[in-house]
Amino acid sequence: GAVVSQHPSWVICKSGTSVKIECRSLDFQATTMFWYRQFPKQSLMLMATSNEGSKATYEQGVEKDKFLINHASLTLSTLTVTSAHPEDSSFYICSASGWWPGETQYFGPGTRLLVL
Amino acid sequence: GDSVTQMEGPVTLSEEAFLTINCTYTATGYPSLFWYVQYPGEGLQLLLKATKADDKGSNKGFEATYRKETTSFHLEKGSVQVSDSAVYFCALPAQNSGGSNYKLTFGKGTLLTVNP
Numbered sequence: 001g002a003v004v005s006q007h008p009s010w011v012i013c014k015s016g017t018s019v020k021i022e023c024r025s026l027d028f029q030a031t032t033m034f035w036y037r038q039f040p041k042q043s044l045m046l047m048a049t050s051n052e053g054s055k056a057t058y059e060q061g062v063e064k065d066k067f068l069i070n071h072a073s074l075t076l077s078t079l080t081v082t083s084a085h086p087e088d089s090s091f092y093i094c095s096a097s098g099w100w101p102g103e104t105q106y107f108g109p110g111t112r113l114l115v116l
Numbered sequence: 117g118d119s120v121t122q123m124e125g126p127v128t129l130s131e132e133a134f135l136t137i138n139c140t141y142t143a144t145g146y147p148s149l150f151w152y153v154q155y156p157g158e159g160l161q162l163l164l165k166a167t168k169a170d171d172k173g174s175n176k177g178f179e180a181t182y183r184k185e186t187t188s189f190h191l192e193k194g195s196v197q198v199s200d201s202a203v204y205f206c207a208l209p210a211q212n213s214g215g216s217n218y219k220l221t222f223g224k225g226t227l228l229t230v231n232p
Contacts, residue, residue: 004159006159034219034220041227042224042225043205043222043223043224043225044160044205044222046219046220049219093159093160095160095220104150104162104165105162105220106162107152107159107160107161107162108159109158109159110157110158110159
């Protein structure tokens, strides 16, 4: 299957700083990338959907100014958590797919963020 | 809207026992259906999928049949191993908030623990 990588795999930062997480599709061109957040022992919560070259679509309740998403190419999307606070600590997972609804989403290994 | 309802568990089995994790769906039309698996500390991996009614997805000894008449996609394995211990998610595609893409709607996940 297709491979999606995330970097970094984990990060610890101070409150008030910004953190950038990269998501790359290594062996296919991803028209669409998704960013999820997962709390311990819970399901994934979709934060936003991004299409290459256009603005991301955020789910209701997700602050677009706090979680900046850029999808500059067909193989790279970035999520920047701006002015991070302890409540932003979570497991962030990206996925990538084509545009067709039946297409499989391929997930990255996740990035664990801890804000002190 | 489209949704999946999944047996929440947790499920604890002995090695070589038979596994069933129930998943039922509500959808307009006949979407593709997916099972994803998440091992501890990792992102999600596609386990299997089915794209139309009566299709059977299979992988690593796991099977699930897309049953239109019962709107179900139950996951089964005849003989589980300790290495199958993970969280299993049932999912189907649904339109995202912007209406321009299809996100995955996940069930709440079922934690499976297999003891030696």
